[in-house]
Amino acid sequence: VRWASEARERARALVHRSREEAELEEELRFHLEMETEKNVRSGMSREEAARRARLAFGGLEGHREAVRDARGVPVLEELWLDGRYAARSLLRGGSLPWVVVATLALGLGASVAIFSAGRALVTHPVPYPAPERLLSVELSGPRGVGLLPREEDLSVWRREAASLVTLAGHTLGPRIAGNGERSTHTWSLEVTGEWFGVLGANPRLGRTLVPADAAPEVEPVAVISHRLWHELYGGDERVLGRALHLGGRMHTIVGVLAAGHAFPAPVDAWVPLAGASGAAPRAEPRHLSVIGRLAPGADRREVGVALSAVQRALDAERPEAERASTAEILPLPGREGEQHRTALLLLLGAVLFLLLIGTANAAGLMTTRALDRRREMGIRASLGAGRFRLVRQLLVESLLLALVAGAAGVLVAYLTLLAIRHGAPGSLTGQVLGWDRLGLDGTALGFALALSVLTGLLFGLAPALGAVGRNVGAALRAGTAAATEDRGRGRATRALLALEVTLSLTLLLGAGLLARSLGNLMGADPGFRADGVIVMEWSLPRDRFAEPEARRAVQRSLLERVEAMPGVAEAGLASNLPTTLPGFGRRREYRQAGEAEESFSAHWRPVSPEYLTALGVPLKRGRAFGAGDGQGAPRVAIVSESLARRHWRDGANPVGERLIVGEDEWTVVGVAGDVHHFGTGFGPPPTLYVPQEQDPSISGFLAARVDGGGAELGRGLRQEFWSVDAGIAVGQPRSMQREIRDFLADQRMMAYLMSVYAAMALVITVISLYTMVAHSVVRRRRELGIRLALGARPARVVAAALRPGLAWVGAGLLAGILLSAALAQGMAGLLHGVAPLDPVVFLLLPAAVLTLALIAALIPARHATRQNPVETLRTD
């Protein structure tokens, strides 16, 4: 029963805490009174009796403390008491605590937001069963990394590595899908039969694709995404069996994927790989992206070794330049996922810096605050409060601040995520799996809580320990009365300030590099004129336009119609736009006639004669295509400058030279200016332009240079296409500038977020500096006042007030430059046309920070000279 009564006592104590306290108070008072009376009886005066009684009794606070400890439930209730005391003291603490809360909330919020984004994108990228067994395979070799295997090689891989891994391949299919009445711009994927089996994606309706669907005699079938099901078929449950027009070909819908199961994310339709069974031998090898699922017991490394061996055997019979025998096993989102990972890591680093700056700032402010309160601590200590008790009190204050900041941070994170989700246009949101799941969940909230507590401890502990010295007497004497500043105690705050300067400068420099890189990308001469150009994607029905002659005819009439439209200055057709990513679009192997067997690869662009002029691509040598370059005429090509440089040195004229592509010989008739692909790290790709008439493509883009007329004209363009042939699928007309902007969305997002974080960091640092100098001036006002009273010139007094802070700012700047120089090397892959040690960025930004620091420090410092010395000397 002992434990029972003990538990009862504890429970009672918890419930009746305040009554217990009052009773203890009364009991102790009673004791004192009795002692006093006893002393009176022994002949002392009442006053003396009371004094002796108190002396005999000892420190009241200590007794209360000891009884509370003995009562056995100190933790909860004392924390409650501490919390209440902390709240009161913080509310009385002026603006300082709020500065801490605000700066920490920014850091915490940004961290939680990026943590959530990172988790959504990196940890849970795919919604399929056993995602850790999913992988993608790429090849690397002398030609580079991220290469895709040939279709026929994949069949060999599948056979040879069947015990380790199930493999499937896919390639991008047509981009325009319709239901027979309306069409929409989308992505489709042609997949091998095992593809859905590897992925394990669930259908919402019907089934996914199976190997039998790829047989040549089977009617074409398609699986569509949840999104497309709603967009084209209104979410109709009876959609199975209906027709999907994809790239102008009819497909029967056999399944609808569950929401969120689309892979890769922007794809809306999946169809069997055309000709996968090998019915029609292909003129050129087709390359496929490869995904796979590990067999039980197999590991990724094994698969990599096995596939590399298989590929080496296949490559042995091929020319050196085509070899790529190292199979790289990547997690499923593949290299794109990797790139986003790098970007996310950079952002994560940025927000952690921001959080560190906030924490350092908080530590600095809390130190300042704790020092201001040393007298209070001294008084409490002399009343009998234990050292641990006081440290705990200060820690509880820090934790309370951190938790308030954490709560505000969650709000900041929510808003940040909202901004990311809605602010990032198509390319980012579309290409990244899991982007739609971006949000705050329990884990993110737990992370926020843990981070807040950690931060609170981090910035609270040192100031608390420092403030509660062992020497009560010194603490009591400490206070604002001292004429000069205590040297040792200012140092910690200044070191923290230096750390803040270092970190925020590093962030700023990183953001500066990215911003300059973005500026280069947007401002660089792309090699063509985007303004005033409207582009529109189109695709011909495959079955009716199988014959090149049919394609030629329809393209001719399309161009005639468009060129006749009022407002259209020039119009051209091309198989691809310059904004096509390097991995997409058609490439062909070629060699120089009369040269060795060595073959090269180039972008293959069938274009109509006006295309280059419409896009403003300059002709550097030779002639443009003309009406004479039709079918039956000698095959002609225009090469890009980069391709010309590859083969003809020192400006030798390539016009008249001949190139062998496949079986045919093409004569170079001109050299076009280089057109830059946008994006980091991509130079102008070597390109071969050939006349559409000589190789008419089945799908492509229209580029029209217009004199105003925007949306109206856009609608007109689609009508003209449909009046030629209602079966042509047509995408949304867009301005070329918009294409470029969307294309750069990722870089814009990165530069934007980094700039925002860097700006936040700078604001926090400047506030920190201002507060520190302001406090230092207040603490030293007697000293400064004495100097002024003794006739020091105000300028010298300002300098004296500034000196300690600015020296540390300088040290911080230097450290920041060195740290950035080291870190910038890791960013090189994200930079375009900017050296990692770009002198403009590395000179301008530190100078700007120094200027801001000077201003922030000057305001309070000048205040010191404005005061009346007499007034100052009189203050405590």
Place this chain on the structure above:
Amino acid sequence: MPMARDQTELLQGTLELLVLKTLSLEPMHGWGISQRIQQMSSDVFQVNQGSLYPALQRLKGKGWIASEWRVTENNRRARFYALTAAGERELARERAAWERSSTAVDRVLGWGGGFA
């Protein structure tokens, strides 16, 4: 507070034993207990209030004593403590243990003469 040479500060366990003993005579308030211990020990033991009240709290927590608010002879409200049945048993146990150990200590201290 400085302690006189002939006064001894009580060990925690000893203080609790003395408190139980004191309360076995009659229910008493904290001040009374401290006075009584001082008296009974002929002023050898000075009871430190800093130990007394936590000790009372501990004894209460163990269920050996109970407390209630009563009015004193000169009409003041005070918290009185009284021994519980468990407290009485504990006192008997403690006393036996004390006697055993103090006899043992006496023997050790008296050894020099006993066998000479």
